Amino acid sequence: MTLQTNIHKKASLLMWMFFMLMAPLSIYMMMGGGTTLIEWAMFNISSTPIMVTIIIDPVGTLFSSTVLLISANVLQFSTTYMMHDKFIDRFTILVLLFVLSMNLLIFIPHLIILLLGWDGLGLVSFILVIYYQNPKSLGAGMITALTNRIGDVMLLLSIAWTLNQGHWNIIHMWESSSFTWQSVAILLAAMTKSAQMPFSSWLPAAMAAPTPVSALVHSSTLVTAGVFLLIRFYPFLSSTSWFNQLLLLIAVSTTTMAGLSAMTECDMKKIIALSTLSQLGMMMASMGLGMVNLAYFHMVTHALFKALLFICAGTLIHSHMHSQDLRWMGNINAQMPTTSSCFMLANMALCGAPFMSGFYSKDMIVESSIFYSNNFIMLIIILFTVSLTSFYTMRFSLTTIWGPSNCNPFMHLEESSSLTSPMLTLSSMSIISGSALIWIMPMSQEPMTMTPLMKNAPMIMVIMGLVVAWYTNTQQLKNSSLMMTVPMTHYASCLMWFLVPLSSQFTMKEPMSISHNYLKSLDQSWLELLGGQGLSSSSFSASNSMMNMFNTKPVNYLMMSSILVLLTLTLL
Template sequence: MLMQFKIHKQASMLMWMLFMLMAPLSIYMLLINKTTLIEWVLFNISTTPIMMTIIIDPVGTLFSSAVLLISANVLQFSTSYMKDDKFIDRFTVLVLLFVLSMNLLIFLPHLMMLLLGWDGLGLVSFILVIYYQNPKSLAAGMITALTNRIGDVMLLLSIAWTLNQGHWNIIHMWETGMFTWQSAAILLAAMTKSAQMPFSSWLPAAMAAPTPVSALVHSSTLVTAGVFLLIRFYPFLSSTTWFNQLLLLIAVSTTTMAGLSAMTECDMKKIIALSTLSQLGMMMAAMGLGMVSLAYFHMITHALFKALLFICAGTLIHSHMHSQDLRWMGNMTTQMPTTTSCFMLANMSLCGAPFMSGFYSKDMIVESSIFYQHNSIMLIIILFTVSLTSFYTMRFSLTTIWGPSNCGPFMHLEESLQLITPMLILSSMSIISGSALIWMMPMNQEPMTMLTSMKIMPMIMVILGLLTAWYMSTQRIKLAPMMMLIPMTHYASCLMWFLVPLSSQFTMKVPMYISHNYLKSLDQSWLETLGGQGMTSSSFMASNSMMKMFNTGPVNFLMMSSILMLMTLTLL
């Protein structure tokens, strides 16, 4: 008897094969720095051709390689994490569909064809978020889907407004009468997908998905789709006068909100999700400051170390009976040495420790924002958010790695090969990818002559954040009354500046109230009386009363049938 084909065992190998094909192509494209367009006409609407366009350029091929590398490791990790799941094959197919949608988004620069990847991402991410099929994941899935629908509608509107150009190719856009509206629609679409303010609440909610989904979807692919769209559209969008300033304001407010919220969060996955939100804000801020190459560079390096961080967190969650609470963990150093090492490498890269991959991209963004003349308030907030990142990272590490163990005595902590291999591969990428890409990427970064104080300012802020977190954790009792003086700040931080109740409960309360009243007054009252159910019950009552009035005999039955038939014919 032939063994049943198990797709979850072969999926990781498939991704590795595709990565081996894509990696040499991306290196070649980076070295020659040329863009190739392949177009063929599907059909014509009067004189407007609807074309299938494929773009092969350094930006797309490198990002696709990163996506394939991360998905290969995540699928290998999921074979251990999801091994008790009956429907692991279905889960694997959904993840593969997600990777396909992401690659469609990368390689199709045609606005109409782009919808295939864009809508595919939204639909598959919704199915993956509700994967556990409980009320919490369904609520999270609905917030995710409805928020992303706003972006989908905006993209459809931009397609309609691009009609007067006679084509939908992203690269060949020019200014028309609807130019401002197009820019606003594309910006809104990118903001919803990348969870910028005020659409931020769906990203931490989407952590209801399984951890492999969070590692792939909510760290490196889905959330960076909005940033990638803006990078593709940037030459067209940046000619709008208000675009850069508005993008910078939104990005800085997002990264500050995410950093402050991560300081008070106790759910491990939500802290990493808020950290992703903070880094997305940093990418958007870089783009708002006109540094597109640096934003793209940070997007690639961030994808690699954030996937590693999620896999390490997933290993800890898996060992603690799927509990995500930080306060239940501790003393990982002695029990899980490989996980601890990779976890610290990912955290160092996130903070921007020297010579890690995050350092090359993040430090360069902060240095460039200091060097070029920009709004000083924005610069101060960006530096403040750098210290916030190191603050919540230190708090996270102190609780899980160096703190005392708070879990039960019968926890079985193990590191299997399926868990260790992806961690080691991604941690090596977290170390070398930054320095490798800075040599290979075709960036026109001009030399910056800076004072020593300006140069070391990002590192000073990182060290300041680390020391503050260390002090506050060790002197917790002394600082607790200071924190409780303004309780509203604590609630605002826990609820992401009240974005969670404002964007979900507040918006759903009135429609829910109206629909509930509609159900009670129409569906369960008047429509039941006047509809089929009411007519049936009234005819039953009439026939029963007539049967009671007369003697039950065959003649009476015939008489009643003929009367009812005559009544029906009269009504008709």
């Protein structure tokens, strides 16, 4: 156990060291360092050089430093959360491999080498989801892996379609005959990784992973890899006529579905996963509206406060004997003051409360979508999803922080330093990162002249959501909402608009029945008779029956063998 703890501590220190190196570089790059490209040729395929390109720019360095900061805090948090795990060193190495894959994806804008980071993310996330090796984890891991394989195949196809350009560098791409197919493939790859509709069901299923994994993988890195890929490709992709409209439609559908599903969910980690899905939809929507810088800004701030929310939830789960049910928790403000304070800070940042980090990015996205002329229906849905966010956040807080405790009286609630110090670090970042980035980031945002109603529309929707949640989640209806009273809406909400059965059970039913029929008609029927095992058993039975037919005495064997020898000699 000592060896494992040492490895774990060294890994956390390593992440802090890398963060200390990367943070000043990202500030320098944002303050006017520009973009640096480092290229060298590995080998040539006929006349096509295979180049390794490293891009050092403000977008990559800032996101890398965010990933390193979150991973350092998550590794520190997991020392307590996974204290009794015998394989904590294996877990640590997997987390380090995950961070390495993410950095490969960030710093290499070359499609073939980028595939290493992209596939590395998929493979390591699959191993981390099946970490506990129970049937639920294995099922969730299969859904995660198979959905992400769709994106991997699409990326491979885009590599093949880019072959006629003579290079695979994202920055130097131009329009060609296969331009539309390339755009479709890259968009589908990003949609699978960022769990956009109709590939959304794998993200809540992946909550079967340990909570530190959820805090790192499913809040800030893996799910935002798709968004990051689209940000890198945006100049190339946005030149297609249909790209922005299609992306906006998919993103708005995803964020609405996730918000409505989170209203009726009772699993704590699944609520946070659905809220991640909702915010990913918001990032994609802002990109669909042409606001790439704002999408990136929201991606960075969201990563910080969502990791904090997962760590707070993990502390509650750890203290409640690893139960994730909301209805079992309550009254933590009296017993766990630091956790409940950080939990409220994270929820405020998620809702977009004024002067928290989420406010600067989320409020600006909604205001920009109101100010610039866009589809009115899409605008109404975006405002509606803002109120949904505050609704499920208030329900979550009412149940866990202020509601009565429903757990047994012998529950030991503790707040050790390895739990509180990551919380306090990420809490401070959740407060200051929004305002700090808006001062430092080189964003050319034009001034928007708006009426008071337009300006305050996001905050009005947030307050409406909070008020409705407060009234519907009174003592009598504490754990239910209006959607739970009608069976159809309740099932649609719990099953994410039936995406869960459609993308898992529905797709697996036919292949399962076909394989079962093959098993019965081939393996267990004539192949069993004509195969090696069948021939062996039939020859054994034939020889046994021959021996039974004749009188088995030693003289008979000698006679038979001598006859055989004579026959052989005569034939020779």
